[in-house]
Amino acid sequence: MLFNSYTFAVFFCIVTVIYYTLPHWNIRKIFLLVASYLFYAAWNPPFIILILFSTVLGWWSARLIDRAIQPVSKRFLLIVSLTINFGLLGFFKYGNFLVENITALANTIGVNYNPDRFDIILPIRISFYTFETVSYILDVYFGKSKASCSLLDYALYLAFFPHLVAGPILRADDFIQQCDRKQPFVFSNFIWGLILAVLGLFEKVVVADGVLAPIVESLFSAQGIPNFGSAWGGTLAFTGQVFCDFAGYSTCSIGIALCLGFVLPKNFQFPYAAIGFSDFWRRWHISLSTWLRDYLYIPLGGNRKGQTRTQINLMLTMLLGGLWHGASWTFVVWGGLHGSYLIGERWLSKSLGHYSIWQQPLVRLLLALGTFILVCFTWVFFRASSFEQAINILAAMLNVSNRSATLLLDSKAIMTAVGMTIAILFVHWQLKDRTLEEFVAKLPWWVISVSLAGMLYAIATLPGEDRSFIYFQF
Amino acid sequence: MALVLNETLLYAAKHQPSIVDDADLFCSVYGRVPNLGSKDVIFLGASRMQTGIDLTTFTQQYPDRQALILAQSGLGTSYPVFKDIVENTNYKGTVVIDETEATLAFQDKGQATSVKHCHHNFSMNRQLNRSMSSWLQSTFVFLNPQSSSFRLWGNLIAERKLPVPFYTKTLNDRQQLTDYARAQPQALKALAESRIPKNLTESNRLPTFDTWFATTQHWQQPIAKFQRRGGKVIFVRLPVSEELWQFERKIYPQERYWQPGMKQLNVKSIHFADYPELSTFKLPDTSHLDLHDKATFTQRLLARLSNSLDLPIENN
Numbered sequence: 012m013l014f015n016s017y018t019f020a021v022f023f024c025i026v027t028v029i030y031y032t033l034p035h036w037n038i039r040k041i042f043l044l045v046a047s048y049l050f051y052a053a054w055n056p057p058f059i060i061l062i063l064f065s066t067v068l069g070w071w072s073a074r075l076i077d078r079a080i081q082p083v084s085k086r087f088l089l090i091v092s093l094t095i096n097f098g099l100l101g102f103f104k105y106g107n108f109l110v111e112n113i114t115a116l117a118n119t120i121g122v123n124y125n126p127d128r129f130d131i132i133l134p135i136r137i138s139f140y141t142f143e144t145v146s147y148i149l150d151v152y153f154g155k156s157k158a159s160c161s162l163l164d165y166a167l168y169l170a171f172f173p174h175l176v177a178g179p180i181l182r183a184d185d186f187i188q189q190c191d192r193k194q195p196f197v198f199s200n201f202i203w204g205l206i207l208a209v210l211g212l213f214e215k216v217v218v219a220d221g222v223l224a225p226i227v228e229s230l231f232s233a234q235g236i237p238n239f240g241s242a243w244g245g246t247l248a249f250t251g252q253v254f255c256d257f258a259g260y261s262t263c264s265i266g267i268a269l270c271l272g273f274v275l276p277k278n279f280q281f282p283y284a285a286i287g288f289s290d291f292w293r294r295w296h297i298s299l300s301t302w303l304r305d306y307l308y309i310p311l312g313g314n315r316k317g318q319t320r321t322q323i324n325l326m327l328t329m330l331l332g333g334l335w336h337g338a339s340w341t342f343v344v345w346g347g348l349h350g351s352y353l354i355g356e357r358w359l360s361k362s363l364g365h366y367s368i369w370q371q372p373l374v375r376l377l378l379a380l381g382t383f384i385l386v387c388f389t390w391v392f393f394r395a396s397s398f399e400q401a402i403n404i405l406a407a408m409l410n411v412s413n414r415s416a417t418l419l420l421d422s423k424a425i426m427t428a429v430g431m432t433i434a435i436l437f438v439h440w441q442l443k444d445r446t447l448e449e450f451v452a453k454l455p456w457w458v459i460s461v462s463l464a465g466m467l468y469a470i471a472t473l474p475g476e477d478r479s480f481i482y483f484q485f
Numbered sequence: 486m487a488l489v490l491n492e493t494l495l496y497a498a499k500h501q502p503s504i505v506d507d508a509d510l511f512c513s514v515y516g517r518v519p520n521l522g523s524k525d526v527i528f529l530g531a532s533r534m535q536t537g538i539d540l541t542t543f544t545q546q547y548p549d550r551q552a553l554i555l556a557q558s559g560l561g562t563s564y565p566v567f568k569d570i571v572e573n574t575n576y577k578g579t580v581v582i583d584e585t586e587a588t589l590a591f592q593d594k595g596q597a598t599s600v601k602h603c604h605h606n607f608s609m610n611r612q613l614n615r616s617m618s619s620w621l622q623s624t625f626v627f628l629n630p631q632s633s634s635f636r637l638w639g640n641l642i643a644e645r646k647l648p649v650p651f652y653t654k655t656l657n658d659r660q661q662l663t664d665y666a667r668a669q670p671q672a673l674k675a676l677a678e679s680r681i682p683k684n685l686t687e688s689n690r691l692p693t694f695d696t697w698f699a700t701t702q703h704w705q706q707p708i709a710k711f712q713r714r715g716g717k718v719i720f721v722r723l724p725v726s727e728e729l730w731q732f733e734r735k736i737y738p739q740e741r742y743w744q745p746g747m748k749q750l751n752v753k754s755i756h757f758a759d760y761p762e763l764s765t766f767k768l769p770d771t772s773h774l775d776l777h778d779k780a781t782f783t784q785r786l787l788a789r790l791s792n793s794l795d796l797p798i799e800n801n
Contacts, residue, residue, distance in 0.1 A: 053610030
């Protein structure tokens with residue numbers, strides 16, 4: 012069920028009314044869990060079994076690890092649990108990718124091996140709930156948290172419908188603690204939740220789908236060699252679309268959870284105002300970047316084992332982060348580029364970081380713009396359907412293409428993409444050191460009302476094609 | 486209030502509600518195939534079928550039969566839909582397929598995407614959502630993508646006038662209505678001219694019959710399978726404008742391609758150029774019938790279909 016669908020609007024109204032009418036906290040939680048499973052089943056009912064299996068497996072594994080006395084037993088349980096979780100993820104998400112690559116490798120070395128592709132349907136959100144289960148089990152294994160006594164609370168942690176489809180990736184402790192006590196109805200929280208939901212939908216429906224998606228598709232869904240302006244126009248449009256789509260989803264998710272009394276962590280902090288790439292990853296998909304930091308980068312040794320090892324760890328983390336997004340080498344290259352940027356930034360920071368010039372406002376602005384442009388290059392690999400397409404677009408963006416352009420976006424589309432990019436950059440730069448709450452709190456009530464009415468009007472009157480959230484597929 | 490103003494302005498400019506013809510709408514109709522009987526009819530093809538067939542006329546002629554339009558605009562050949570009907574349903578009624586000599590040779594997967602969507606993604610939630618969308622889209626003009634607020638206010642601000650309404654409209658059963666009286670004559674003329682190639686070049690010349698027919702072989706297996714279970718297949722070449730036909734006739738003379746091809750595929754067929762009553766319509770954009778000709782054309786086509794497929798004309 013998508014947030015930008017009529018069925019979700021009806022579903023949310025019914026769930027909210029019943030939820031706050033129920034008298035007991037446990038009954039409320041059971042109701043929310045049932046509603047969450049219904050929300051998930053609305054996509055493909057049989058896959059409920061998978062999320063139930065993952066829930067029971069995660070809960071029992073953590074309890075057994077918690078109770079085990081021998082380190083060997085703990086480690087054995089951990090390995091079994093991680094193998095099953097990553098095995099499921101690997102099969103559903105990377106099964107065909109592995110088969111394709113093994114086939115290609117076999118054919119390259121002269122072995123005639125051509126197996127059929129698996130007919131696999133990727134269960135929505137499998138990457139998200141696998142990471143949530145794994146983080147919970149690892150936290151219990153390393154003694155950072157205790158195993159949850161309540162299967163109901165743990166099941167709700169994994170299945171809570173506002174974050175069920177595309178995150179944020181929650182930490183068990185943060186959510187399960189909120190299940191301990193009844194979440195009262197707080198009018199101001201409810202209204203703020205609704206405001207966030209409207210803002211998120213506006214970003215998704217109007218900006219991402221209504222304005223930017225058609226421009227993106229005219230570049231990335233077409234065949235041909237773009238010229239300089241078209242390549243930049245389409246890439247800038249995707250840069251805006253991917254942010255508004257995913258941040259819009261996250262904002263909606265946080266708002267809807269807040270309407271039900273739950274606080275979800277922030278997932279974006281105006282990332283296109285980042286100065287440097289470590290700053291970018293502190294602002295972009297925060298719940299994923301902190302997961303990768305805590306459960307991959309630091310366990311690999313982080314920056315504690317010397318220069319070279321730090322660089323290897325950074326690159327490995329980003330390559331796997333890229334692969335998490337999708338079973339394709341283009342995602343791996345996307346991760347690899349970010350890894351290279353982070354390594355380059357560390358090196359530059361060490362060599363030149365002590366100069367005071369970097370603190371000048373104009374220099375900071377230029378650094379932010381530089382970061383943004385380099386991030387744009389990475390999005391080409393993220394969105395392109397093949398390396399050939401990505402290289403054609405990048406060559407046009409760098410104006411080094413020696414082939415004559417056959418794919419031209421009209422000037423209106425390019426101007427729209429540039430205009431939206433400037434608007435997004437302006438907002439991000441203005442708000443980069445503030446939260447949305449702080450910003451809205453300073454606005455007069457009528458500005459908020461008129462803005463909300465305008466956003467609702469645009470959401471209602473800008474029907475476009477039905478486009479799923481980009482991160483839905485991960 | 487803003488929505489009321491929006492709706493009022495659009496109605497004042499003669500905009501109309503229209504259903505969004507997306508994959509979910511296709512699936513909502515496709516989902517009815519298993520309930521069809523051997524007397525029912527499915528229309529496959531592309532936009533010419535959607536604009537040419539009038540389901541009301543069909544129902545008047547055959548009140549005890551159902552007809553579905555599963556043609557898809559701008560997505561190439563309907564072969565993937567036909568193949569799926571043959572392989573994944575027990576339907577054994579009549580399938581009327583709109584193809585051209587060129588699209589018969591295609592095996593592109595454009596229409597397969599929608600079929601796949603029906604099998605893998607068209608959940609109960611999507612069905613419910615589609616029903617709600619269809620009701621709202623058939624009621625409110627502002628939900629017509631051609632009448633969005635961007636277009637409304639963009640026009641009002643930039644040109645100081647209300648936007649011109651779009652001349653096509655989609656119905657819930659996937660019929661398309663093309664009202665050329667609402668179209669801008671100059672734009673229509675430009676569209677028509679863009680669709681008629683200026684010169685006959687090597688690239689738009691067809692190969693020999695044998696070479697061409699070899700590229701249509703993928704149809705044979707599903708047609709034979711469908712016919713074995715009692716289904717009837719009829720291919721139709723729907724009308725194009727006189728100007729376009731003058732050009733296409735040079736490339737696809739029906740006696741050299743269509744007629745022998747259909748014979749070898751072992752199917753009945755109707756080529757509009759063989760029937761004067763089917764070739765007298767005006768098609769201002771070269772390819773699509775005006776909504777005012779839709780009923781007459783359907784009546785005439787059904788009369789031809791009745792002769793070919795031994796279907797008596799009922800209530801006529």
